[in-house]
Amino acid sequence: MAYIPTIGLEIHVELKTKSKMFCSCSNNADEKKPNVNICPVCMGYPGTLPVINEEAVRKIIKTVLGLNCEVIKRSKFYRKLYFYPDLPKGYQISQDISPIGKNGFLKIDGRKIKIHEVHLEEDVGSLIHPKGTDYSLVNFNRAGVPLMELVTEPDITSAIEARKFAEELQLILRYLDVSEANMEKGQMRVEVNVSLRRQNSKELGTKVEIKNLNSFQVVEKATNFEIERQEKILEEGKEIIPETRGWDDEKKITLSQRKKGKGSFSTEDFHAPEPNLPALNLQVDDIEKIKLEIPELPQQKRERFKKEYELGNKETEFFASYRNLSNYFEKVMSELKNWIKEGRIKEKVERPESIKLVKICANYIITDLQGLLKGKSVVGKDFSITPENFAEFVYLIYEGKISSKIAKLVLGEMLKTGSDPSHIIKEKGLVQITNEAEIEKAIKDVLTKNQKVVEDYKKGKETALQYLIGQVMAETRGKANPQSVQKILKILLTK
Numbered sequence: 001m002a003y004i005p006t007i008g009l010e011i012h013v014e015l016k017t018k019s020k021m022f023c024s025c026s027n028n029a030d031e032k033k034p035n036v037n038i039c040p041v042c043m044g045y046p047g048t049l050p051v052i053n054e055e056a057v058r059k060i061i062k063t064v065l066g067l068n069c070e071v072i073k074r075s076k077f078y079r080k081l082y083f084y085p086d087l088p089k090g091y092q093i094s095q096d097i098s099p100i101g102k103n104g105f106l107k108i109d110g111r112k113i114k115i116h117e118v119h120l121e122e123d124v125g126s127l128i129h130p131k132g133t134d135y136s137l138v139n140f141n142r143a144g145v146p147l148m149e150l151v152t153e154p155d156i157t158s159a160i161e162a163r164k165f166a167e168e169l170q171l172i173l174r175y176l177d178v179s180e181a182n183m184e185k186g187q188m189r190v191e192v193n194v195s196l197r198r199q200n201s202k203e204l205g206t207k208v209e210i211k212n213l214n215s216f217q218v219v220e221k222a223t224n225f226e227i228e229r230q231e232k233i234l235e236e237g238k239e240i241i242p243e244t245r246g247w248d249d250e251k252k253i254t255l256s257q258r259k260k261g262k263g264s265f266s267t268e269d270f271h272a273p274e275p276n277l278p279a280l281n282l283q284v285d286d287i288e289k290i291k292l293e294i295p296e297l298p299q300q301k302r303e304r305f306k307k308e309y310e311l312g313n314k315e316t317e318f319f320a321s322y323r324n325l326s327n328y329f330e331k332v333m334s335e336l337k338n339w340i341k342e343g344r345i346k347e348k349v350e351r352p353e354s355i356k357l358v359k360i361c362a363n364y365i366i367t368d369l370q371g372l373l374k375g376k377s378v379v380g381k382d383f384s385i386t387p388e389n390f391a392e393f394v395y396l397i398y399e400g401k402i403s404s405k406i407a408k409l410v411l412g413e414m415l416k417t418g419s420d421p422s423h424i425i426k427e428k429g430l431v432q433i434t435n436e437a438e439i440e441k442a443i444k445d446v447l448t449k450n451q452k453v454v455e456d457y458k459k460g461k462e463t464a465l466q467y468l469i470g471q472v473m474a475e476t477r478g479k480a481n482p483q484s485v486q487k488i489l490k491i492l493l494t495k
Contacts, residue, residue, distance in 0.1 A: 002198065002199055002231075002235075003196035003197065003198055003199065003205075003230075003231050003234060004157065004196065004197050004198075004199060005156075005157055005158065005194060005195075005196055005223075005227050006154045006156075006157070006194075006195045006196070006197060006204055006205070007154065007156035007157065007158075007159075007161075007162050007192060007193065007194055007223065008151070008152050008153065008154035008155075008156065008192075008193040009150075009151075009152045009156065009162060009165060009166065009190060009191065009192060009193070010149065010150070010151050010152075010190075010191040010193070011149070011150045011166065011169060011188065011189070011190050011191070012123075012147055012148070012149050012188070012189045012191075013147070013148045013149075013150070013169075013173060013179050013181055013187065013188050014027075014029065014123060014142075014145050014146065014147055014148075014179060014186070014187040014188070015056050015059050015060065015145075015146040015147070015148055015178055015179050016059070016177070016178060016179050016180060017053055017055045017056050017059065017146050018055065019053060019055075020037075020042055020053065020122070020144040020145055020146065021050075021052075021053050021056055021093070021120075021121075021122040021123075021144055021145065021146040021147070022041060022042070022050030022051060022052065022053065022093065022122065022144060022277075023039050023041035023042045023050065023051070023144060024039070025037045025038060025039050025041075025042055025144065027145050027146070028141075029142075029180075029182070029185045029186075029187055030185075031141050034137075034139040034140075034141060035139060035140050035141060036141065037141045038140050038141065038143070041144070042088075042140070042143050042144035043088045043140060043143075044087075044088040044089030044090065049276050050093065050274075050276055050277060052077075052277060052278075052280070053146055056120065056146035057100075057120070057280065058290060059146075059176075059178040059179075060100055060101070060118065060120045060146075060148055060178075061100065061101075061282070061286075061287060061290050062176050062178055062290050062293060062294060063101075063118060063148060063173065063176060063178050064100060064101030064104070064118050065287075065290065065291050065294055066172055066175075066176050066294055066297060067101070067104040067105075067106065067115055067118065067150070067169075067172065068104045068105050068106075068115075069101035069102060069103060069104030069115060069118055070101065070102050070103050070104070071100065071101060071282065071287055072098075072099060072100055072101065072102060072282075073281065073282045073283075073284075073287075074279055074280065074281055074282070075095050075098045075099060075100045075119075075279065075280045076095065076098040076273065076274075076279045076280070077093050077094070077095055077098075077273075077274040077277045077279075078093070078094060078095070078096070078097055078098065078271040078272060078273055078274055079091040079092070079093060079094075079271065079272045079273075079274050080092040080093075080094045080096070080121075080270060080271060081270050081271060081272060082270050084124050085127065085136075085138070086124045086125035086126060086127050086138050086140070086143065087122075087124040087125060087143055088125070088140060088143060092121060092122060092124065093121060093122050093274055093277070094119065094120075094121035094122070094149075095119035095120050095121060096119050096121065096149065096271075097271055098119075099117040099118060099119035100118060100119055100120055100280065100282075101115075101117060101118035101119070102116070102117050102118075103115070103116075104118070106165060106168055106169065106172075107299060108161055108164045108165050108168060109161075109164065111161075112155075113152055113153070113155045113156060113161075113165055114152065114153040114155050115150060115151070115152055115153070116151045116152060116153050117150075117151050118148060118149070118150050118151075119148070119149055120146065120147070120148060120149075121147050121148075121149060122143070122144045122145065122146065122147055123142050123143065123144065123145040123146075123147040124142070124143055125138055125139055125140040125141070125142050125143035126138070126139045126141075126142050126186070127139075142186070148178075148179070150169070152165070154193070154195075154204070158223075159219070159220045159221075159223035159224040159227065160220060162192060162219055162220065162223050163216050163217075163219045163220040163223075166188075166190050166216055166219055167216055168298065169181075170183075170188060171298045171320070171321065172297055172298060173188075174323070175295055175296075175297055175298060175323065176294065176295070176297075183214050183215050183216070184214070184215075186214065189212050189213065189214060190212075190213040190214075190219050191209060191210065191211050191212065191213065192209070192210045192213065192219065192222065192223050192226070193207050193208070193209050193210075194207070194208055194210065194223060194226045194227060194230065195207045195208065195230070195240070196227065196230045196231060196234060196240075205230070205234075205240060206239070206240040206241070206242050207242060208226060208230065208240060208241075208242065208243055208244075208245060209243070209244045209245065209260075210222050210223070210226060210244075210245050210246070210247060210254055211244055211245070211246055211257065212246065213247055218247055218249065221247075221252065222247040222254055225252065225253060225254055226245070226254050229253075229254065241256075241259060242259070242260040243256050243257070243258065243259045243260055244256075244257045244258050244260065245257055298320040298321075299320075301316075301319065301320050301326065302316045302317070302320050305319055305320075305326075309333070309358045309362070310355055310358065311358065311362060315362050315366065318366050319362075322370070324377050324378050324379050325365055325366075325369075325370065325378055328365070328378045328387065328390075329361060329362065329365050331387035332361055332365075332387045332390045332391050332394065333354075333357070333358065333361060334387070335387050335388055335391035336354070336357045336361070336391050336394060336395070337354060339391070339395070340353065340354060345357070345395065345398075353398075356398060357394055357395075357398055360394050360397050360398055361390075361391075361394045364393070364394065364397070364407070364411065368407075368408060368411055369385075369411065369415075372411065372412060372415050373415075383415075384414075384415070384417070384418030385414050385415060385418065386418075388420075389414060389418075389419075389420045389421060390414075392420060392421050392422065393407070393410065393411065393414065393421040396410075396421055396422070396425075400481060400482070400483060402421075402425065402430070403473060403478045403479070403480070403481070403482055404478075404482075405473060405477075405478030406425070406430050406478045406479065409428070409430065409478075410424050410425060410430065413428065430478075430479065431479070436484060436488060439472075439476070439480050439481070439484050439485060439488055440488050440492070442472055442475045442476050442480065443468075443472050443485065443488055443489050443492055444492070445475060446468060446471045446472050446475055447468070447492065447493075449471075450467075450468060450471060453467055453468060454468075454493065457493055458493070465486075465489070465490075465493075468489055468493075469482070469485055469486055469489060472485050472489065473485065
């Protein structure tokens with residue numbers, strides 16, 4: 001590519017509070033009926049006075065700290081004086097020229113993406129445009145909801161990096177419990193600013209903004225499209241027009257929404273101090289108390305899981321993304337480690353058994369348990385497998401007392417009933433066949449039925465052995481000990 005992309009993000013996130021930013025109306029993203037969570041304050045009636053939501057302030061401070069930002073102890077609210085068709089006051093109350101957080105960063109693939117600022121404001125309502133009509137409808141339920149805006153420095157250099165930043169931010173917000181950041185519900189919206197500069201040039205190109213992207217996939221697609229669109233224009237010797245564009249998901253293209261002027265005015269010219277709200281004066285003690293509430297964050301968890309459990313990138317990424325499952329995994333491993341301390345499981349110095357147990361436990365949680373849950377949580381009354389029972393399940397697999405096929409059946413039954421695995425194995429007649437004479441009889445039956453495969457094995461085809469093992473396991477309904485099957489099968493095939 002003859003051009004280098006320069007990308008910055010502006011991300012809006014609705015905070016998870018009981019009430020709106022400046023009034024006591026419910027902050028409920030799931031409300032289906034329009035215009036019910038409204039009052040004279042959020043509807044901008046004359047003579048009404050806003051009051052700052054303390055919970056929103058605490059949550060944005062928590063966010064600022066979690067994003068490695070400097071907390072600005074004194075910040076103010078302003079009126080953003082330009083027209084919003086879906087904000088009844090006709091202006092937005094915002095801190096965007098007096099932010100509460102500055103100079104932070106997130107690490108994406110080991111590279112720091114700097115955060116310019118984080119500020120607090122109120123959300124606007126939502127417009128509905130019925131198809132086939134010449135009018136629009138307004139729903140004010142969302143108007144006045146606490147809204148965080150995060151602005152990055154133009155440090156991002158690719159569409160995938162833009163996507164990963166947004167994904168990591170969503171994960172952090174959920175760990176901090178400040179927002180669900182559900183993009184489908186509009187609780188998190190991403191705007192991407194894209195410009196191109198020539199290789200070996202420090203002069204930045206003309207910036208184009210892509211508004212209101214509502215999924216991570218769309219963030220990546222829209223950014224890639226815009227990079228390609230701008231590169232084509234520049235290759236043709238034309239100029240990039242500064243503008244705001246939107247994403248058309250059907251056509252998979254960005255479309256111009258409005259042009260941006262090139263005047264010398266400052267954004268501050270559109271602001272006036274909010275006369276009805278005091279400045280926020282944050283105390284050091286309050287900030288320190290909020291800092292103590294910050295849990296282990298995703299990157300810290302990744303690093304700890306790699307070191308403590310010797311898991312690979314794929315497994316650590318899974319457990320960083322699924323917090324409830326990672327907590328459950330640690331409870332199960334705590335139980336298994338206790339068994340090692342008690343001598344129930346013999347730990348060998350040259351090959352620690354705890355590492356074997358980790359691999360089994362992680363594999364069955366990531367693949368089998370997650371698949372059976374179908375999106376349900378491992379927290380709450382709907383989930384009945386205790387960490388103790390799952391530890392016993394892992395131990396039975398580790399000891400070779402159940403095959404992988406039986407393990408899947410047992411796990412499914414554990415999820416249905418909450419019973420311990422040993423009880424299920426006995427009740428369902430799933431006890432493993434360890435008697436070598438019985439296994440040998442099953443193997444001989446399989447060899448008789450598969451003479452061609454036997455010949456293939458003798459000709460050097462190793463895959464034939466795996467096929468025969470599979471057939472024996474099927475013949476014994478998964479009850480035969482797999483190690484015994486392989487050992488006896490190899491002996492019989494050499495005769």
